Amino acid sequence: YYEPVSQLLTALHEDHSLRDFQPYYFHNCIYDHVYSSARMLRADAVPTGDVLRKLDNHWKAVIVGDAAMHPAELLQPDGNIDPRRTSSTAGVTWLQRIASHFERSAWLNPEGPAYWEADTCRIIRRLFPMFHLSVDGLTQALRALVGARV
Numbered sequence: 001y002y003e004p005v006s007q008l009l010t011a012l013h014e015d016h017s018l019r020d021f022q023p024y025y026f027h028n029c030i031y032d033h034v035y036s037s038a039r040m041l042r043a044d045a046v047p048t049g050d051v052l053r054k055l056d057n058h059w060k061a062v063i064v065g066d067a068a069m070h071p072a073e074l075l076q077p078d079g080n081i082d083p084r085r086t087s088s089t090a091g092v093t094w095l096q097r098i099a100s101h102f103e104r105s106a107w108l109n110p111e112g113p114a115y116w117e118a119d120t121c122r123i124i125r126r127l128f129p130m131f132h133l134s135v136d137g138l139t140q141a142l143r144a145l146v147g148a149r150v
Contacts, residue, residue, distance in 0.1 A: 004110060004133055005064050022059075024051060028069040029091030030098065031080055048094055052101050060145045061098060061105035063128065067121040068111070074120045092123060099127040106141040108133045 024034035024046065033045040055061075072079040074095075078086045099105055107128035109116065116125065124130070129144050131137035 005108075008133075008138065022051075022055065026065075028065070028081060029073050029079075030063070030094045031085065031087035031091055032089060032094070033085070033087075048097075052097065055102075057101055057103050059102060061102040062108060062141070062145070063098075063105070064108045064110070064133065066109055066111045066115070067107065067124040067130070068115065068118050069120050071119055074123060092127075095124065095127050104145050105129075106131055106144055108137065108141060 024036065025038050025040055025044075026034050027040060030048060032048055034048050034051060035041070035044040036046055037044040069091075070079075070081070073081055074091045077088045077090050079091060080087055105128055107124060107130045109121075109130055110133040112132055115121070116130065121130075129141075131141040131144075
């Protein structure tokens with residue numbers, strides 16, 4: 001999903017809609033570390049807890065992913081598909097921490113809503129408002145992130 005996300009961020013930056021932007025990368029689910037580069041090398045690892053401490057609750061969090069992983073990757077400690085990147089904290093716990101830390105957050109899913117009934121996607125949809133990674137979905141997500149509070 002690099003290309004559509006790159007186009008989105010370039011457009012937002014050029015439109016001056018983003019005051020500041022801190023990108024982090026992950027594979028399938030967020031665990032103890034996220035990465036400052038899409039290469040996701042160990043040298044690029046940033047503790048997820050440090051990101052939450054660095055960014056106060058007024059930041060807007062947008063997570064991009066299809067939310068379709070093996071249930072163990074989301075729900076179990078050490079569920080990461082990559083055995084070199086173990087985490088004693090389940091991915092869903094990190095997602096709950098992120099969702100509760102930021103006042104506003106959204107999940108952009110490149111797959112259409114017809115694919116959102118997978119078990120892991122349903123769980124993630126309970127934590128984050130989910131929008132399709134499309135022009136209409138982005139419009140809805142931006143309204144949710146910057147619109148008036150209800």
